[in-house]
Amino acid sequence: MAKPSAPGLHIRKWDAGRWTEAPDAVVTEEPLQLMLDGAPLSVVMRTPGQDVELALGLFYAEGITRSLGEIRSIRMSAEAGESESKIEVDASIVESNHLDVLIAGKPRRKPERSMLASSACGVCGAVLIEDLRRGLAKLGRGPSVDSSLLPRLVERLRSGQGVFERTGGLHAAGLFTSLGEEICVREDIGRHNAVDKVVGRMLLDGRLPTSDAILVVSGRAGYEIVQKAITAGIPVVAAVGAPSSLAVALAREFQQTLVGFLRGERFNVYSGPERLTS
Amino acid sequence: MAKPSAPGLHIRKWDAGRWTEAPDAVVTEEPLQLMLDGAPLSVVMRTPGQDVELALGLFYAEGITRSLGEIRSIRMSAEAGESESKIEVDASIVESNHLDVLIAGKPRRKPERSMLASSACGVCGAVLIEDLRRGLAKLGRGPSVDSSLLPRLVERLRSGQGVFERTGGLHAAGLFTSLGEEICVREDIGRHNAVDKVVGRMLLDGRLPTSDAILVVSGRAGYEIVQKAITAGIPVVAAVGAPSSLAVALAREFQQTLVGFLRGERFNVYSGPERLTS
Numbered sequence: 038m039a040k041p042s043a044p045g046l047h048i049r050k051w052d053a054g055r056w057t058e059a060p061d062a063v064v065t066e067e068p069l070q071l072m073l074d075g076a077p078l079s080v081v082m083r084t085p086g087q088d089v090e091l092a093l094g095l096f097y098a099e100g101i102t103r104s105l106g107e108i109r110s111i112r113m114s115a116e117a118g119e120s121e122s123k124i125e126v127d128a129s130i131v132e133s134n135h136l137d138v139l140i141a142g143k144p145r146r147k148p149e150r151s152m153l154a155s156s157a158c159g160v161c162g163a164v165l166i167e168d169l170r171r172g173l174a175k176l177g178r179g180p181s182v183d184s185s186l187l188p189r190l191v192e193r194l195r196s197g198q199g200v201f202e203r204t205g206g207l208h209a210a211g212l213f214t215s216l217g218e219e220i221c222v223r224e225d226i227g228r229h230n231a232v233d234k235v236v237g238r239m240l241l242d243g244r245l246p247t248s249d250a251i252l253v254v255s256g257r258a259g260y261e262i263v264q265k266a267i268t269a270g271i272p273v274v275a276a277v278g279a280p281s282s283l284a285v286a287l288a289r290e291f292q293q294t295l296v297g298f299l300r301g302e303r304f305n306v307y308s309g310p311e312r313l314t315s
Numbered sequence: 316m317a318k319p320s321a322p323g324l325h326i327r328k329w330d331a332g333r334w335t336e337a338p339d340a341v342v343t344e345e346p347l348q349l350m351l352d353g354a355p356l357s358v359v360m361r362t363p364g365q366d367v368e369l370a371l372g373l374f375y376a377e378g379i380t381r382s383l384g385e386i387r388s389i390r391m392s393a394e395a396g397e398s399e400s401k402i403e404v405d406a407s408i409v410e411s412n413h414l415d416v417l418i419a420g421k422p423r424r425k426p427e428r429s430m431l432a433s434s435a436c437g438v439c440g441a442v443l444i445e446d447l448r449r450g451l452a453k454l455g456r457g458p459s460v461d462s463s464l465l466p467r468l469v470e471r472l473r474s475g476q477g478v479f480e481r482t483g484g485l486h487a488a489g490l491f492t493s494l495g496e497e498i499c500v501r502e503d504i505g506r507h508n509a510v511d512k513v514v515g516r517m518l519l520d521g522r523l524p525t526s527d528a529i530l531v532v533s534g535r536a537g538y539e540i541v542q543k544a545i546t547a548g549i550p551v552v553a554a555v556g557a558p559s560s561l562a563v564a565l566a567r568e569f570q571q572t573l574v575g576f577l578r579g580e581r582f583n584v585y586s587g588p589e590r591l592t593s
Binding site: 046048049050051052053054056061063064065066067068070077080082123165166168169184185187206226257259260261278279280281282283284285297302303304305306307310313315 | 324326327328329330331332334339341342343344345346348355358360401443444446447462463465484504535537538539556557558559560561562563575580581582583584585588591593
């Protein structure tokens with residue numbers, strides 16, 4: 038299932054007026070068809086691999102399923118088409134009032150619900166601004182984290198990123214314990230997808246919500262990354278890139294520690310510095 | 316309306332074991348409520364500014380409106396809430412069979428349609444994989460472009476990016492003529508939003524589809540960037556970052572020139588090299 042690159046691509050290269058031809062690898066992006074109880078729900082652009090984790094992580098983030106017990110079955114199927122293959126994940130879930138309440142804050146038939154579809158997307162389920170904070174709860178204090186640990190975690194995230202080295206196009210998300218033990222690292226062309234795959238893995242392992250965890254992401258920390266982490270109970274988020282104003286506001290409101298610009302031996306703390314010891 | 320940063324933020328900085336405190340600026344990300352004929356359609360995370368352009372660009376990309384003539388009115392309203400303000404764009408559009416056909420390939424009531432909601436999102440409207448190519452047409456040959464022009468365009472994109480310098484968190488999209496004249500440059504926390512704002516501006520100016528244009532983007536070229544550019548008729552897309560496999564496949568299928576890793580005096584051509592002269 039894992040196709041980390043698109044081998045055999047032939048491209049032209051320009052360098053200050055000189056043309057050359059060369060083989061090249063680009064990161065694989067392919068559509069995944071998400072189905073709920075046999076009805077089309079959405080299309081997700083993603084890097085193939087861990088598709089069930091991705092689907093479960095998305096369902097968790099969107100409040101469609103919050104425990105394995107709500108899932109009756111998950112079926113994956115593949116179909117070879119004219120130009121590309123079609124991979125489908127169909128989840129059958131247990132009906133509950135819980136589901137009705139969580140979908141956009143009011144009862145709604147599932148197949149009509151909007152959801153994530155892009156490799157770079159996060160909160161496409163929201164139809165109303167009021168939906169954005171649904172289901173979020175303040176995080177507990179949780180364990181403290183040694184500040185000097187954070188730069189090490191980025192190094193470990195990078196060392197596991199073979200495809201990024203070759204294509205420059207993959208994001209990574211890694212979950213570590215407060216002592217720096219690796220729980221799970223996932224890659225995807227979409228930075229939200231990488232987080233969804235991590236959360237989906239944790240759901241499969243029965244470890245959600247998780248309070249002893251640090252989420253490290255290779256890209257920026259926008260609203261959705263922080264929202265997904267709060268939903269999963271993760272008290273510390275550290276991003277290599279910049280945070281957004283809304284990410285900072287959300288992290289402060291829900292008492293999450295938010296670190297940005299984690300590069301070399303430096304980082305900035307935008308929210309919750311009390312969890313970081315020196 | 317334009318709030319390019321969030322002044323007054325106070326953060327802690329870690330540098331190899333030393334803590335300091337400092338004021339900091341982060342890029343503004345705020346939700347925009349999109350309405351269609353008075354009904355909630357979706358929430359878009361975006362950097363405030365050019366909200367009407369953004370809404371129109373999104374509607375254009377999603378096939379909801381393809382000409383100004385289909386739009387009866389656009390109303391913007393702002394409401395101050397407890398924690399943040401709520402900005403709303405409500406478009407009233409002319410009903411047509413055209414619309415019914417274009418929405419997910421079958422007649423559907425508009426308010427139930429899924430759409431973009433994230434600052435990083437592109438194709439959230441798609442419920443079925445078959446929807447992804449709806450409405451796309453092969454691009455004509457259009458004008459040739461002098462290869463040595465492309466590095467200059469990135470410099471001009473960067474020179475207009477004041478907020479990026481301060482926050483490291485903004486993407487830019489610029490549209491230029493084949494001779495390098497600037498048509499329109501827009502910034503946003505979301506790379507798709509920046510492209511939507513450019514396309515929305517072109518729609519407002521009655522210049523769509525446009526065949527004499529080069530789209531330069533500061534980030535990566537994923538599927539959605541290429542799809543939005545093909546939809547707008549733009550024959551050349553050049554990205555500072557990496558392309559994805561699906562972006563390359565789509566550009567080749569619809570005869571678009573796709574350039575990636577446009578850095579310094581170098582770039583790679585993944586599709587349509589015949590438009591680039593040396």
